[in-house]
Amino acid sequence: MTAPHGTHPGPRPRTVLAMSRETRDALRDEGAFTLLQQVTDLDPGLLVTDFADPSAAAALTRAEVLFTHWGCPPLDERALAAMPRLRAVVHAAGSVKHHVTDAVWGRGITVSSAAAANALPVAEYTLAAILLAGKRVLDSARRYRERRSPYPLLPYFAGHGNHHRVVGVVGASRTGRRVIELLRPFDFTVLVHDPYLDEAGAARLGARAVSLDELARHSHVVTLHAPELPETRHLFDARRLALLPDGATLVNTARGSLVDTQALLTHLAPGRLDAVLDVTDPEVLPADSPLFRLPNVVLTPHIAGSLGSELRRMADHAAAEITRYAHGLPFAHGVDPRDLARTA
Template sequence: MTGSADPAAPGGGVPGGQRARVVVSVPPPLRAQFFTRDVWRRLGDAADLTVLDEHTDRAALAAALPGARALVTSWGTPRIDAELLDAADRLALVAHTGSAVAPLVTPEVFRRGVRVTQAGDAMAGPVAEVALAFTLSLLHRVHRFDHALRGGADWETASQAPPRHEIRGSRIGVLGASRTGRAYLRMVKALGARVSVTDPYLSPEEAARLDVRLVPLETLLRESRVVAVHAPATEETRRLIDARRLALLPDGAGLVNTARSWLVDEDALVAEVRTGRIDAAIDVFDAEPLPVDHPLRSLPNVLLTPHQAAGTVECRQRLGESAVTEVLRLLDDEPPLHAVGVDALVRVF
């Protein structure tokens, strides 16, 4: 469906004409968050818009694609396969408002020469900030004090916690020198942490440039006071942090996961934190929404947020602006800024 060009009352479009046409497969609530009035106006000034309110409707997408030059996607847009591409006779760009494109595109998209872009750079900063907030909370046991006071413990009991530490001088481990991992390590280094990194694709020379120690995963786990997970979700990283590796963490250590639950064996983590030996701060879960009776919800040494690390106003607006910028560059015959290749499909999500 098409409608108003006002992102606050989403719809969007400029009437007919001979201009390029762009399909926006983003539902109304996300359109209001992603596209400021100025950004939406820039897109509408440059192209005729077909806006899909029912963005998960495959038939509606198939009907909208003929003649379209670009497709702006969001989480839940139907996967672009050969059948949809057959309808997309003029499609030159899929501009995703998120990071991982594997749920949205197939190898056929690349075989047919359609460019694919993503907006992952926009998420790195806020997710790294949440990981930093988690790290500081675990070091200072803020979550334990809050849980005790809200749970009705008396003052003296609520004041009890394992030893607390400052980030300055603490060994912080980073699993994955991704965009977010690098943003996070810069933040913790600025606060005086001693940072080690595990990443099979990080060269010693790049580690030296980042001023971090490059170590094997087992060493990272054994030596770190807090380990922050920032690796991608691939077949190789599934349950990378399992029961055996969780047991390597020192007593009193903390695990931070703002990446994907895919990377950590959640059952093993529940078993480990139940002992009280380590703490954890988690934004991502195997089951989302997290069931109300899930054991993680009641543990005093666990800090939880509902997969909202990238949910800032500023980040959401950058996601929209990134996708629109890619569309405008296509229409101006300029190369994309954040293109990905078929190798991006190794990321599971």
């Protein structure tokens, strides 16, 4: 990244919010604008949900920085025409693919993302899922609830537990790397697969680089952190799911399309595999999906990423980026358009 271009009339660049109203209200409820208002010329009451809205025209004309979040409209040529002074887009969430278009790069506008901040709660959710899977918490709770009496624990837990178990991490993305980092204090063997990561790079992370099929064959828990790309669709298809050992758990906090849902069901229904699914394909699932009923499936509605108080972390991350911009420094977490073809 090169330093953001343009001159600044002062240390507080004029900044406009562009996101859904629901997102803005959630940020305000969590006090996420406190630091932002200290470093920018910002009116939290002024919200743009449509770049063609005449009532926003004056504010957009003066905007130097666009503070974006979930629900930001696309920044296409027409939208940018309304913002002649725009020099930077600071996204207080993860992927910018939903709103940053080629027109942004074509005009030389710099872009920052809080993807690194959003990776932490996803990694924390994943760590919890891995640890609970090893202790068979879901099935144990179900059995205890149904029996309401003791049952023989030693034979039940044979072959399970979290000591010297193998965890396979698919994708050395920001989140994948965070997961590997969080796994270090535990007695796990960590395998990783990423086409852009070599053996030396994996070793530096504390993992062993393997092929995807080898990872599937040897992992007690497989956790997915690859981007949604044409080549990653159904990365875990019928053939690869069949490679997973009996009793293995598949954790997906990335994108539902990475897994062939119907193929996964053929392994979940008889209880051969377990799954923790924060994302599905489709999302949302049909109301009659068997995934809602299977006792060996934890199904959550895309909650692994930042929510509640975690929104404040992303907003503070974005505020720090705007501070760097205001002082003529390059973004610490700038988005390189050349990376978008292989990232989330």
